[in-house]
Amino acid sequence: MLPRGRPRALGAAALLLLLLVIVFYLFDGRLRGAAALDEDLPWDHNRSACFPLRSLLPKCELLHVAIVCAGYNSSRDVVTLVKSLLFYRKNPLHLHLVTDAIARNILDTLFHTWMVPAVAVSFYDADEFQAGVLILHLPSPKPQAASSCPPLPDKQVIGLVENQSDWYLGNLWKNHRPWPALGRGFNTGVILLRLDRLRQAGWEHVWMVTARRLLLTLSATSLADQDIFNAVIKEQPELVLLLPCVWNLQLSDHTRAEHCYSEASDLKVIHWNSPKKLRVKNKHVEFFRNLYLTFLEYDGNLLRRELFGCPSQPPPQAEELQRARAHLDEEDACFEFQHQRLTMPRVHLTFLPVELQLPRLYDVTLVAQLSMDRLQMLEALCGHWPGPMSLALYLTDAEAQQFLRFVEASPVLSARHNVAYHVVYREGPLYPVNHLRNVALAQALTSYVFLSDIDFLPVHSLYDYLRASMEQLELSSRPKVALVVPAFESLHYRLSFPASKAELLALLDAGSLYTFRYHVWPRGHAPTDYARWREAQAPYRVQWAADYEPYVVVPRDCPHYDSRFVGFGWNKVAHIVELDAQEYEFLVLPEAFAIHMPHAPSLDISRFRSNPAYRDCLQALKDEFHQDLSRRYGAAALKYLPALQQS
Structure with a gap:
């Protein structure tokens, strides 16, 4: 799947620009002519004059960008790439993403939660195409085309920049034998494709015949x-x-790249496909490196900019949130x-690669x-828990x-490799603890799932003990059981962690440990x-009581947390109430602890302790929570009313 492929792209009218390498996107809405091309090119560079010299794209013209992304x-x-693209763009965009299943899951969630105005996203299944040459199959999915096209000559259907390395000259080392190419060849990091004409010309057949013969x-x-692109162009130069x-x-x-530009403003796309390219001898590499770091850590929330004057329908989820926010009173103490x-918030799932085994029962x-x-x-947590983890991290882009x-x-x-990190990008003044969970x-x-907190360390044997206990209790036939892991606390940063219940009880009796939040x-x-x-x-059953908030092991399809509870206070309590309302049985495990x-x-906890208005707002959320409980569970929810009123 071209593991070195890193997409960066620009688009114009009904053309698609496809990028398979790391580049940076410098876009000012203009398409320049080819007057600055080198004079020593071995082909008729006058053909480049056919490139449309359009001073400025129509403001609201839709640009199509295709990106191949896998893994x-x-x-x-x-x-x-997308950040740099959104920063410079002046037009609506339609992104056509050719992805594998991993990238599809990640990027689908990312764009759904990013909610950028005037950006449409379509996905295409990369698994349907031959690995390693996905770009060659691009005409096949037939993505939507814009209504107008630049007046390109009939036969010129592939726009490319000359390759700036000596690879295709065949003189890099002894017996270096590259594929055939026209002169220095062309670099396919950025490609302008006329898809309709490629389809008409039978492109899929053309490149396959050429590739099979040369192979x-x-x-x-x-x-x-x-x-393969270069081999086809070598035989049919009129295509380029x-x-x-x-x-x-x-x-x-x-140094050939430095002859390409005189001003930074001239540049459209800066291309690299390896971190080593940030350490090249180019005299302006520090500028390029700083530009890269700028977009790497740029706050993506700031890119949700409207394209003023361009009519566009906001994403449905954004429209719904906007309507709800319109009813808020900024003078309300609980605003x-x-x-x-x-x-x-934006969500980037599996921010780092993860390798999970097929789960057992x-x-x-x-x-x-x-x-x-x-x-x-x-x-420390990784040292205590060898099993799989799913962690949500609330972070800025930087x-x-x-x-x-x-x-x-x-x-x-x-x-x-069995820890999945999911980045939720910071947005808003309060910590969205239950949304993260x-x-x-x-x-x-x-x-x-073992629903825990990051500041708890489980006993080293807990992972194996939980699996054995679940099997012994035959939980697969008891879908509404919550296994309670008793919680303790240390007031010392250095602790000789107990390896067993007996050692924990000894520390408890010595005053080195306490039951959690006892004071x-x-x-x-x-x-x-x-x-x-x-x-x-043996495991024993306990009953729900007001303000109970144990750490539990429950089926993965358990009720989710109530996301209205943000900041500090009642976020876990509300979840345990929901479990009890759905008639979960609470079983305490005799050898488990954290x-x-x-x-x-x-x-947030400092604000809760010092600010009465903060606590009043939390009480208002609790009242609202109980009203929702009453609607869902009827009279059965009355048992929770005293707890909500007195806590």
Whole structure:
């Protein structure tokens, strides 16, 4: 699937620009002529004068961009392309994404939650095409075309920039035997394709015949689709439209690229397909590197810009949120809470590659959420939990890159391939804790999930113990059971972590450990009945009580968290209420435990403790929550009313 492929693209009218390499998108809405082309080109460069010298595209003309993207890393890299594209664009865009199943899942969610005005997205299944040469199949899906086309000559259907390396000259090393090409050949990092004429010319047949014939003597391509494009053009040079080199400035250690431009404003696309290209000898490489870093960490929320004067229908989810926000009162003391619940942050699923085994009947994924200030807890958690994890991280675009570097530099984290990290980009003043939990929960693949928090370390044996307990209890025939993992806490940053229940009880008796929140919120875990747990040899059932918020193992299809609860307060409690309302049975496991590790308090908990208005808003959310419970469960919800009123 062209693992080195990194899309970056520009488009004009009914033409499609397809990119398979990392480039940067510098777009000012203009298509320049070819007057600056090198004089020593071995073909008739006058044909480039047929390139349309259009001073400015119509403001609202729809541009089509095709991108091939496969795998986790390409899906992450393509976000930088899209940011640069959105930053410079002045026209509505239609993105045509040829993806594998992994990239489709990631990018579909990303664009759905990004909600950028005047951007349409269509997906095409890359698995239907031959691996390695996806670009050659592009005319096959027949994506929508715009209503007008530049007046290109009939036979010029493929727009390309000359290759700026010496690859096709065949003199790089002894016995170097590249595929045939016209002169220096052409680079296919950026391609302008006239799809309708390619279809009429039987393009699929043309390139396949050429490739099969040459493969009899050349055995394999070195540069995938680029070799085949060049071989076809060598035999049919009339097909190519020579594009100015500013549309594909190829960074490398030779100086040829520097002759392509005199001003940075001349550049359209800067192309690299390897991190090494950021360390080339080009005298302007620092400029290019800074440009790359700018878009890498640019806040994508700022790119939800309207194209004023261009009529466009906002994405349905954005329109619905806008209508709801229109009814909010900014003078309301609880405006922050109401606005946060009507915010849909961007979501980038599986930000890093993950390799998950096919789940067994009794397998469990640890589900948690965190922000940048809890990142240092990941390594310790990985040491305690060898099983799969699904983690939602609430980060800015810049923090997401810091997180990436942190994982890559960590021997512990970089060695773990069964941890799925899902980045939810920060937006709004309050921490959307339950939304984050729902993102992580929805991506778990095992039949069961352990709903935990990032600042808890489970006993090292918990993963194996949970799987054995679920099998012993035959939970597959009991779909509404919540296994309670008793929670404890340490007030010391350094702790000799207990390896067994006996060791934990010894620390508890010595005053080195405590039952969780015993001194500030004992009601949260009192129903677990720690006195009974000390002596228990088998799972025992406990009843729901007001403010109960244990950490539980439940089926993956359990009710999701109520996302109206943001910031601090009642977010887990409401979920346990929902489980009880659906008649889940709570079973405490006699050998299970997790320990909360100390850390600085969050901003939201500080606001909860110091601000009466914050607590009043939380009470209003609780009242609203109970009204919804009453509508769903009728009289059965009356049992929760006293708890909501007194807590």
